[in-house]
Amino acid sequence: MYLEVKDVKKSYGKDDSYIQVLKGISTEVKQGQMCVIQGTSGSGKSTLLNCIGGLDNMDSGSVKVDGQEISGLRPAKLADYRRDHLGFIFQFYNLVPNLTVRENIQVCEYLSKQPLDMTELLETLGLAEHQNKFPSQLSGGQQQRCAIARALIKNPKLLLCDEPTGALDSGTSRDILILLEEINQKYGTTMLIVTHNNAIKDMVHKVLVVKDGLITKEYENHTRVPAAELEDL
Amino acid sequence: MNRVLRKRLLRDLKSNFLRYLALVILIVMGMYVVVSVVGAADTIIAGSTDKAEKNHVEDGQFAVFFPLTDAQERKLTDAGILLERMFSLDLEAEDDSIVRVMKSRENINLIDLDEGHPAENSGEIVLEKRYCEEHGLKTGGSITISGLEFKIVGIGSTPDYDMPVRRFSDMAVESSRFGTGFVTEKQYEEIQKTMPSRAEDYCYAYRLIDSGMTDNEVKQMVREYGLDHALTSFVKKADNPRILAAAGDMQINREAGLFAGVIVMVLFTYVISVFVIHQIQQESSVIGTLYALGAKKRDLLLHYITLPTILVFIGGVAGALLGFSKTGIPTQMADSYRYCSIPTLDVRYSVYLIVYSIVMPPAVSAVVNYLVINRRLSRTALSLIRNEQSVKEFPRTEESQGKRFFSRIVCAAAGGMTGSVRRSSKSPKLHFIRLFQLRQMMRERRAGLTVVCGMIIALLVLMLGLNCYVLCRNVQKDSINSTKFEYMYSLKYPEKDIPEGGEACYAETLSRTSMGYTINVSVIGIRKDNPYYDTEPAKGINSIIISKSVQQKYGLHTGDQLILKDSAEDIDYAFTVEGICDYAGGLAVFMDIDSMRELFGREEDYYNMLLSDQELTIDESRIYNITTKEDIARSASIFTSLMMSLIIMMTVSAVFIFCMVLYLMMGVMIDRASFGISLVRVFGFRTGEIKKLYLDGNAWIVAAGAIIGIPLAKVIMDALYPWMIANAAVGMNLVFPWYLYAEIFAGVMAVYFVINALLVRKLNRITPAEVLKNRE
Incomplete structure (x- = not known):
């Protein structure tokens, strides 16, 4: 298994404000799989993603990525872990405003020892003609493509996406999902996608449904619907 | 990564150009002032010291009532020291200013000419430069002194009159009223002969050269050879306020300038860091994302410190260049040239100051920004992505007030216009504004x-x-x-009988060393009911009343002990402060005149100073000088x-x-x-x-x-x-x-x-x- 999550628990606050967000989550994702984590607001899906990404500390449990245990790692080691293994995509693209598209991607290119080819990536993501534009000159979809390119340039084995289409219209959302699908096929990138969007579940290999801090449903799609054919996005 | 991020720097600079420009100007000005002040201090300290050495500045001087005999002089020179007469006559120019005429020097305290040549013939004179500046005198011009006309053949300065004051105890240089002039030996002797009634000052300068002697040994020799009775003053170079006075002034400028430079730079770089923090807060989610992608704090810290450090570096270098330019150091030296009589000096470019001006500003900037920014970048990636604010950012009082604020706005909006807020009763609105302002201040x-x-x-x-x-x-x-008197006469040979209308006093000049400087203090012996000083010192050889100036200068109080030194005799006098009087005309302390005569071994009716509210008739040859209230x-x-x-x-x-x-x-x-x-x-x-x-x-x-x-x-x-x-x-x-x-x-x-x-x-x-x- 590429990703192994065992009995992960996470809580916030103390006394009256104490809340347990993750109550013991266990799951596995194979290398190259696309996996969707679904759930309502406050169900704990983003917290789970953050724990896997080493952005948040878990109270207990274990997360192994490619055999490496990440719970208990010091901040510097966690930074190395993220640098070597992960790509992140957020709902709001978080691009550096006064760097061009190409420069935004280059920021992360330097973090990797074996980055992907920049030109090829720009072509793949349809950003070649926008590479010298600043984020403010791009549409939402183009900005998200840039954020994806920035995450992918490091050639990460695991791509964590937090509501990647949350801020986009349905047409643009479809384009982004097609892109993610292509990347998965082309580079074999394992993907964890947190989303509210119910339609996405049909295009991925595996679906996790989180409710009240627990996985209430977990299954694999034997037949997947290509992103281009998804309905009700 | 930083290679790419560096591309932002120029763009940041462009988008906040005016703000950064203002800051750079501030830094340029700060460094300009520091470099020019410290550079001027370095130039004057090193330059005037070098010039003084080059011109064989004295190691000390002593004055006597009567000139030494040739044999007495020889005894001193045989001991290995270099001795030269610095005899002088104070003569009046046409505007009543005093020119202290001396013969040209041969071995000690040589004249450093700015222009012209030394006096070679009778009727020629070399004048001190500050006096010339104040009187508009030029080489080739002439000056009439005590009825004698001299051709000015040179203008310069001497190291023993770096601060050209007439008396050691003078408060300030007044070059419009006093200067020095140098004539040939023959000319000097002629003046002596034509004006026999003039009191001549018999001063000798010495240099220890390779004699292996110390100043105290020279003083001891002067005494041993039977000269002590006639000795009126003995002043070592270090205690002579006229020598290296400009350099002494500058010592403080240098230390204060270097210290102030660091303080000012800390302030300016802190101002810059506030901007950087603002930028970090704005870019919080981007920074968090970069962290999430594996960027390290060190990289980002370096990135955010780079621009301020470069700007401060540029500002520092520009300020330093300006400071080292003609508008910098020479401008700052102008005050010294206007006050002291020092040779024209070449600007010094001290290596430490160049390093200081180039290295200190960016170093201070890097440290200040590191300390301020580091904490901001130490938050977790998640906290940065969410742009979470610390609880401290929102004090509890404002939280509740914030709710009231928004509810008020909602109410206003519901009323359809903000005018309803304005029309509401005045005190709650004022209350709200004050609390909002408080919240804003806290933030x-x-x-x-x-x-x-x-x-x-x-x-x-x-x-x-x-x-x-x-x-x-x-x-x-x-x-x-x-000053309640109109005339003060310092007497060299007082008459036995006190001239009518004169108040006889006895004055001695002692000194006190404090904070590295030796300053003269006048001890004035006065009788009871003296009409010119509002104090009546009690009898007692150790009792003094100090003036307000002495009290302020040395922070003394009644009951304290004040030790004053007689440099000529090498004796320390310990006085007890019995009181403080209102006199603030200079550094003076007062004693009962009889007790003072007893202390200094003078005759019962001895006096050497006369005060009067009218001009007195006194034989000119008996007078050292006359000081008027004016x-x-x-x-x-x-x-x-x-x-x-x-x-x-x-x-x-x-x-x-x-x-x-x-x-x-x-x-x-x-x-x-x-x-x-x-x-x-x-x-x-x-x-x-x-x-x-x-x-x-x-x-x-x-x-x-x-x-x-x-x-x-x-x-x-x-x-x-x-x-x-x-x-x-x-x-x-x-x-x-x-x-x-x-x-x-x-x-x-x-x-x-x-x-x-x-x-x-x-x-x-x-x-x-x-x-x-x-x-x-």
């Missing part, structure tokens, strides 16, 4: 603190200038008020005019620093509040109301800062001042009239209101659309 406490720190630094600079002004004015006022008033007023350029420079610098810091910090406060300002614009608030909410609260910060800062700056500067003017033979009356404090406060508030008004334009540039931009 912007960093910028507020920077404003207060900047204000205190500006006030320190201002106080430096104002203290100087007040001291000069007080010296002038106190000198005039304390002379004292004029001499005391010199300080104010000499220091005026410094006072103006300090005041302008203080206002400039305060304006810049206030403008920049209030500007950044607006930037940081742009979302809130935009939001309240959406709600219908008007510019005046927004200004009240977001800017006017700063009035309290500025007012509170001024109320604390003005007395604080005064206390600090008063404590530093004795150290700063340790070489000045004046009291330390730094008392401000109350209205000066009020004027400073009014000035601070006036600057604030002007800056506040200027910033309204910036406020107007924030549109309701900002809210929409920030939604992402």
Whole structure:
């Protein structure tokens, strides 16, 4: 298994404000799989993603990525872990405003020892003609493509996406999902996608449904619907 | 990664060009002042010391009542020291100024000519440069002294009159009234012969050269050879206020300049760091994302420190270049040239100062920014992505107030117009505004603190200038008020009978070394019921009444012990302070005249000073010099005019620093509040109301800062001042009239209101659309 999550628990606050967000989550994702984590607001899906990404500390449990245990790692080691293994995509693209598209991607290119080819990536993501534009000159979809390119340039084995289409219209959302699908096929990138969007579940290999801090449903799609054919996005 | 991020630097610079330009100008000016002041100090200290050595400055001098015989002179020179007569006659020029005429020097205290050549024939004279400047005299011109006309063949300076004062105890240089002149030996002898009634000063200068002797051994020799009875003064080079006086003044400038440079740079770089923090807060989610992608804090820290460090470096280098240029060091040296009589010096480019000006600013910037930024970048990736604010950012009182604020706005909106808010009863609205302002102040406490720190630094600079002004004015006022006589005669050979109308006193000049400087203190013996001094010292050879100036200068109180030294005799006198009198005309202490005669082994009716309210008829040959009340008033007023350029420079610098810091910090406060300002614009608030909410609260910060800062700056500067003017033979009356404090406060508030008004334009540039931009 590429990703192994065992009995992960996470809580916030103390006394009256104490809340347990993750109550013991266990799951596995194979290398190259696309996996969707679904759930309502406050169900704990983003917290789970953050724990896997080493952005948040878990109270207990274990997360192994490619055999490496990440719970208990010091901040510097966690930074190395993220640098070597992960790509992140957020709902709001978080691009550096006064760097061009190409420069935004280059920021992360330097973090990797074996980055992907920049030109090829720009072509793949349809950003070649926008590479010298600043984020403010791009549409939402183009900005998200840039954020994806920035995450992918490091050639990460695991791509964590937090509501990647949350801020986009349905047409643009479809384009982004097609892109993610292509990347998965082309580079074999394992993907964890947190989303509210119910339609996405049909295009991925595996679906996790989180409710009240627990996985209430977990299954694999034997037949997947290509992103281009998804309905009700 | 930083290679790419570096591309942002130029873009950041472009988008905030005016702000950074203002900061760079501030740094350039700061470094310019520091480099020029310290560079001038280095040049004068090293240059005048080198020149003095080159011109064989004396190691010491002694004066005697009667000239030494050739045999006595030979005894001294046989011991291995170099000895030269520095005899002089004080003669009057046509404008009643005094020219101390001496023969040209051969071995010691040589003349450093700025122009012309030494006097070679009778009728020729070389004049001291400051005297010439004050009198508009040029080489080739002429001067009439005591009826004798001389052709000016050269203009220069000598190391023994670096500070060209007539007497060691003179408070200030007055080159319009006193100068030196050098004629041939033959000419000097002719003058002696033609004016036999003139009192000649028999002074000898010596150099120890390779004799292996010390000053004290020379003094001992002078005594052993039977000269001690005639010895009137013995002054080592280090104790001679005329020698290397300009260098002595500059010592303080150098140390204070280097220290002030660091303080100013800390302030300016802190101002920059406030901008960087603002930028980090704006880019919080981007930074968090980069962390999430594996970027390390070190990389980002380096990135955010780079621009301020480069800017400070550029500012520092530009300031240093300006400081080292013709408009820098030479300009700062001008005051010394205007006051002291020193040769024209080549500017020194000290290696340490070059390193200091290039390395110190970026180093301070890097350290300050590291300390300030590091904490901001130490938050977790998640916290940065969410742009979470620390709980400290929102004090509990404001939280609840914030709810009330929004509920009020909602109510107003429900009423259909904000006018309902304006029409509501006055006190709740005022209450709300005050609390909102308080919330804004709490949120912007960093910028507020920077404003207060900047204000205190500006006030320190201002106080430096104002203290100087007040001291000069007080010296002038106190000198005039304390001088009740019209004429003071210092006598070389007093008559047995006291001339009618004269009040006989006995004066001795002793000295005290404090803070590295030896300053002369006059001990004046007076009789009971003396009409010219409001004090009646009790009998007793150790009892003295000190003047207010001595009390201020040395911080003495009744019952304290004051030790004064007789350098000529090498005797220390320990006096007990029995009281303090109002006299503030100079550094003087008073004794009962009989007790003083007893202490110094004088005859029962001895006196050497006469005070009078009218001109007395005294044989000219008996007089050392005559000082009138007018002379004292004029001499005391010199300080104010000499220091005026410094006072103006300090005041302008203080206002400039305060304006810049206030403008920049209030500007950044607006930037940081742009979302809130935009939001309240959406709600219908008007510019005046927004200004009240977001800017006017700063009035309290500025007012509170001024109320604390003005007395604080005064206390600090008063404590530093004795150290700063340790070489000045004046009291330390730094008392401000109350209205000066009020004027400073009014000035601070006036600057604030002007800056506040200027910033309204910036406020107007924030549109309701900002809210929409920030939604992402």
